[in-house]
Amino acid sequence: MSNISSKTKVYSVIGHPVSQSFSPKIHNYLFEKYDIDAVYVSYDINPDHVKEGIEGIRHLGIMGTNVTIPHKIEVMKYLDEIDEKAKLFGAVNTIKNVDGKLYGYNTDGTGLTKSIKDASGETIEGKKVLIIGAGGACRSIAIQLAIENAASIEIVNRSIEKAQVIVDTINEHFDTKAVAASKIITQEDIDNVDILINTTPIGMGTEESPINTSLVPPKHMIVADAVYKPHETAFIKWGLKHNLKIAYGIQMLINQGIHSFSIWTGVHPTLEDTENILKIFLEQQKNA
Ligand code: NAP
Numbered sequence: 224m225s226n227i228s229s230k231t232k233v234y235s236v237i238g239h240p241v242s243q244s245f246s247p248k249i250h251n252y253l254f255e256k257y258d259i260d261a262v263y264v265s266y267d268i269n270p271d272h273v274k275e276g277i278e279g280i281r282h283l284g285i286m287g288t289n290v291t292i293p294h295k296i297e298v299m300k301y302l303d304e305i306d307e308k309a310k311l312f313g314a315v316n317t318i319k320n321v322d323g324k325l326y327g328y329n330t331d332g333t334g335l336t337k338s339i340k341d342a343s344g345e346t347i348e349g350k351k352v353l354i355i356g357a358g359g360a361c362r363s364i365a366i367q368l369a370i371e372n373a374a375s376i377e378i379v380n381r382s383i384e385k386a387q388v389i390v391d392t393i394n395e396h397f398d399t400k401a402v403a404a405s406k407i408i409t410q411e412d413i414d415n416v417d418i419l420i421n422t423t424p425i426g427m428g429t430e431e432s433p434i435n436t437s438l439v440p441p442k443h444m445i446v447a448d449a450v451y452k453p454h455e456t457a458f459i460k461w462g463l464k465h466n467l468k469i470a471y472g473i474q475m476l477i478n479q480g481i482h483s484f485s486i487w488t489g490v491h492p493t494l495e496d497t498e499n500i501l502k503i504f505l506e507q508q509k510n511a
Contacts (some may be wrong), residue, residue, distance in 0.1 A: 227478035233260040233283070234487065237298075241265045246289050247475075248503050249480040256499075257490050261286070268294065277301040281323055287487040288318045289480070295329075295359060302327040305399055311392065312363045317483040328486055331360065332367025334479025335447060338470035339418060339495065341478075343445050347371035353416045354378045355433045356410070356423035357386035360449045364422060365389050367399035373418075377399045379408060393482070407433045413441070420447040426456035438463040448472045454508060473504050 236246040242265065244481075250263035266288075268276035273294050278301070280288055290298050295314035299305060300316065309315050315327035332444035336347055350373050362430040364464050365376055366389075376399055378386040386403035393401035413419060419440070425433040427450045436457065440446070446462030451472030455463070462469050477500050481492050 226260070227262060228260075230260055232259075232286045234261055234263045234287045234467070235280070235285055236263070236265045236289040236291055237268045237280075237294060238265075239267055239270060239293060241267045241291065244291060245476060245504060245507075248293075248507070249477055249500050250484060252482070252485050252493055252500055252503060253496065256492075256496060257488070259488060259490075265390070270294070270297070273297045274301055276323065277318075280318065280320060281325055284320065284323075286320050287483070288320075289483055290316050292359075299327060299361075301325070301456055308332075308366075309363075310457065311366055311396065314359055316479065317486055321488055327365055328483070330479040330482035330486070331475075332365075332370075333362035333482050334477075335364045335420070335449070335470065336367050336371055337478040337482070338474035339445055339447055341474065341497070342447075342470045343468045345445075347373050347380065347418075348416040350372045351415055352376045352418045352420065353408070353413065354420045354422055355425075356380055356421065356449075357403075358422065361386075361422040362389050362392075364420060364449075367392060368418075369393045369399040373399050375399060377412075378402070379404050379406060379412075381405060408438070409436050413438060413444070413470065416441065416444060418445045418447065420449070421447045421456075421458050424450060426450045426458050427452060430457045432457040432461060434458070434461075439463050440467060442466075443482040445470065447475070449475060451476055465503060473493055473501060477501060477504075489506070 232433035254261045302325045309329035312329045316326040319326045380386040383405035390401040390403040421433045445468045
């Protein structure tokens with residue numbers, strides 16, 4: 224930080240609110256590690272001023288920005304080009320500024336699939352997946368799982384209409400067989416599942432679990448949670464109790480950040496970087 228000069232490039236995250244964002248820690252660690260003369264800051268942009276915020280990014284020469292809630296859909300109107308995958312996701316979480324031209328991407332889905340692959344050493348291909356929740360996180364994750372050739376995806380949500388919209392997109396574009404349901408998840412529902420993912424906020428700051436923790440998972444099942452505060456949610460604790468492989472919410476967050484970093488810089492951080500950033504997160508949690 225003491226080396227900031229007139230040549231230092233600026234990257235950012237925009238959202239509302241944004242002061243809680245962990246992204247500055249991820250990217251400032253990576254800029255320092257890879258000796259890149261850049262700094263990453265956060266901007267709280269009011270929903271009424273997203274257009275002006277994006278024009279600010281363009282004209283101030285901010286080289287790249289992450290986009291978080293609630294602006295991921297709105298920003299798409301003001302970009303010059305949007306990656307095909309981000310169009311399918313219907314949301315952008317990464318913007319790259321190339322000489323004033325703004326390109327939109329979405330790294331949320333790959334953040335989760337990379338976490339699953341790192342945790343299990345397995346690929347997504349041929350896997351039977353059950354996803355709980357059908358919001359923005361589910362949409363990116365489910366479509367990315369289909370891109371990586373999951374065999375089937377069941378989306379269970381309290382309002383089935385939202386799940387059905389995502390399922391229709393998958394069935395229209397991919398070979399993966401997708402179905403939507405609104406139900407209490409039973410033992411029978413999870414008996415044949417390879418990957419179980421929570422994309423609801425259930426468990427955030429509470430001991431609640433999105434499924435009944437008296438259910439017994441198949442031994443090979445991988446459990447993934449989008450929620451990352453606390454680090455070990457009740458859902459994750461259930462997976463740990465049954466010795467399952469776990470993809471933590473914070474790993475999804477770190478991996479989507481790492482993918483954004485690669486889009487901006489062309490640099491591909493290592494697993495050791497993921498682990499070092501996780502340590503920074505856990506230390507921050509301990510001191511919070
Ligand atoms: P969202 O668009 O608001 O969707 C939330 C989904 O959860 C909806 O389908 C909603 O059901 C369902 N839901 C909410 N409260 C529920 C409850 N009490 N019982 C049952 N279902 C409930 O949110 P999102 O953007 O997808 O984010 C979901 C979670 O993932 C948040 O906790 C967010 O922080 C986390 N997240 C983490 C990462 C990461 O990198 N780790 C990235 C993105 C999001 P209805 O459709 O019926 O309303």
